[in-house]
Amino acid sequence: MTSPLCFINDHFESYSEARVHVSDLALHRGYGVFDYCREIGGRVPFLEDYLDRFYRSAAGLRLDVSLNREQLKEKIFYLLKENGFANSGIKILLTGGDTDDFYQPVRPNLLIFNIPYHAPDISFDRGVKLILFEYQRFLPEFKSINYLPGVWLQPLLKSKGAVEPLYHFNGILSETARANIFLVKNGEIITPGKGILFGVTRKHLIKMAGETFNIEERDVRLDEIFSADEVFMTGTSKHVLPVIQMDDEVIADGSPGPVTVRLMEEFSSYVNERLIKI
Amino acid sequence: MTSPLCFINDHFESYSEARVHVSDLALHRGYGVFDYCREIGGRVPFLEDYLDRFYRSAAGLRLDVSLNREQLKEKIFYLLKENGFANSGIKILLTGGDTDDFYQPVRPNLLIFNIPYHAPDISFDRGVKLILFEYQRFLPEFKSINYLPGVWLQPLLKSKGAVEPLYHFNGILSETARANIFLVKNGEIITPGKGILFGVTRKHLIKMAGETFNIEERDVRLDEIFSADEVFMTGTSKHVLPVIQMDDEVIADGSPGPVTVRLMEEFSSYVNERLIKI
Numbered sequence A, B: 001m002t003s004p005l006c007f008i009n010d011h012f013e014s015y016s017e018a019r020v021h022v023s024d025l026a027l028h029r030g031y032g033v034f035d036y037c038r039e040i041g042g043r044v045p046f047l048e049d050y051l052d053r054f055y056r057s058a059a060g061l062r063l064d065v066s067l068n069r070e071q072l073k074e075k076i077f078y079l080l081k082e083n084g085f086a087n088s089g090i091k092i093l094l095t096g097g098d099t100d101d102f103y104q105p106v107r108p109n110l111l112i113f114n115i116p117y118h119a120p121d122i123s124f125d126r127g128v129k130l131i132l133f134e135y136q137r138f139l140p141e142f143k144s145i146n147y148l149p150g151v152w153l154q155p156l157l158k159s160k161g162a163v164e165p166l167y168h169f170n171g172i173l174s175e176t177a178r179a180n181i182f183l184v185k186n187g188e189i190i191t192p193g194k195g196i197l198f199g200v201t202r203k204h205l206i207k208m209a210g211e212t213f214n215i216e217e218r219d220v221r222l223d224e225i226f227s228a229d230e231v232f233m234t235g236t237s238k239h240v241l242p243v244i245q246m247d248d249e250v251i252a253d254g255s256p257g258p259v260t261v262r263l264m265e266e267f268s269s270y271v272n273e274r275l276i277k278i
Helices: A025-029 A047-060 A069-083 A148-152 A154-160 A200-209 A222-227 A258-277 B025-029 B047-060 B069-083 B148-152 B154-160 B200-209 B222-227 B258-277
Strands: A005-008 A011-014 A019-021 A032-040 A087-095 A109-116 A128-134 A164-169 A172-176 A180-185 A188-191 A215-217 A230-235 A239-246 B005-008 B011-014 B019-021 B032-040 B087-095 B109-116 B128-134 B164-169 B172-176 B180-185 B188-191 B215-217 B230-235 B239-246
Touching: A005 A069, A011 A069, A025 A087, A025 B025, A025 B087, A025 B148, A032 A047, A047 A069, A047 A087, A047 A200, A069 A087, A069 A109, A087 B025, A128 A154, A148 A154, A148 A164, A148 B025, A172 A180, A172 A222, A180 A200, A180 A222, A188 A200, A200 A215, A200 A230, A200 A239, A200 A258, A230 A258, A239 A258, B005 B069, B011 B069, B025 B087, B032 B047, B047 B069, B047 B087, B047 B200, B069 B087, B069 B109, B128 B154, B148 B154, B148 B164, B172 B180, B172 B222, B180 B200, B180 B222, B188 B200, B200 B215, B200 B230, B200 B239, B200 B258, B230 B258, B239 B258
Parallel strands: A128 A164, A128 A239, A188 A215, B128 B164, B128 B239, B188 B215
Antiparallel strands: A005 A011, A005 A109, A019 B019, A032 A087, A087 A109, A164 A172, A180 A188, A180 A230, A230 A239, B005 B011, B005 B109, B032 B087, B087 B109, B164 B172, B180 B188, B180 B230, B230 B239
16 A cells, blocks of 8 residues: 655655654654644535634744645645545644754744544443543643643553543633533533633534524533533544543433434534535 | 764664654654753763653653663764764653554654754853743653743743743742752752752752752742842753843842852862763
8 A cells, every 4th residue: 555645845745754854843842733624525624714723823833834825725635636535634733843953943844644534432322431630731722732741641541441631720621632521501501711722623513502502601610510411522533522421420320411412413414514515 | 064973763864864754743742751961072971860860751751762771871972972072962852753643652763962062142140031931841850842831932031031931830939941940048049849850950059059058949939039149040051050130020139149159160160070080
């Protein structure tokens, strides 16, 4: 099997051969931003939202993107056409560049990856477990590559049968390492409204569910999660994923609740409709 | 001029040609550790301390080092001999490796750089300015590559004429982005005792100064810095560096104090003696 194509700065290259110089600031100081979206049958749902966020993250970390939006899209669709996966992930990565001193950002390196999509190995039907972890991301609204706690916690998650840490700080919930969090209480939907990465799936879930439910975006206290009727996560790979346990505490009766199940189905249709319409 | 040699995993390579694969976990999730020490005329002061910390950081992030201590030293001294700088920096970098999924650590990549040393462009005679910044490093005792705030703050530092941010959290001081902090008050030396990266220069400064001064390693409140008689930093490149201003607040009379000046001189001799003795 041939290696997929990827894009680096100004050219396409075989992924297996693609390299960056060892002076890159992401290697030395973990300095860079990225974004990730999905291709389904040649369509990229919500691509404009992901590009909005990517450029916002780059500006937030003061990294220049050498391609404008149209050029970036052109590279993405060229990769999709050439690789022909039909079901894949697209990752755009922007690093601090090839430094002189391993510390000062310079001209960024821009990489675009297109790799086959594999659904996360988790049970959407039964729901998943999270662990609570006290942590506050720095510049949470920008999608930086700073995932030290998320990566570091993986052995603990595995040992506990949990999929993600749910971060909280000063008694306030924020987000999991890679997804947004929602609570359902008395038929209302509640989700943290600041100090988080604003997910594209989160945005569209709120838009969609807002037609039926009252949605509150506000500070959510840690203890509210234990009295919630339902809890779920949203993310690009996860879409809507029921959460049924938090540490050793089972949420409600320990199975996905009716609102969550309804939103899972509706969101699936919501995405599919937009695939056709593009 | 030929490019210096560096080491990657199992071979030496010209620095200008050295590359890592684009799947490296440091690029994707900022996951890795490093350490940095100095060579002076073929000697590496406190090398064993730096190696202690490097292996401790690697273990802390659960990254295997493919070389044992003797093998690592052998590679370092081979680089020093071949590059022949006489006055250089040595950086050991260990990343999460070439991942399959851009998230799970795998077999780490080990890199050793040896580059000419340039003294920091700061006035040791007049002292430097810091800015206060509220931040708590994650796993502070391990030297991870997570320097997002330190790198991100550089334009602000430059605009204020400051060299580093001094981190504090919940009213307690910890460290600057790249150095340890010390206060002098009524002839005693005070320095944060936990929640920091334990610097090698810090360790030896304490050992040396402890012969003459009383030294307290304990929690240091933010307000103590404003009533200190003297403030200084310690680091591998900086050795002992006087701090004379914190944001807009001048420390004491705004010039390096007598204890700091004495320690600068004594530490210089302390290092030189150890160069000869090796």
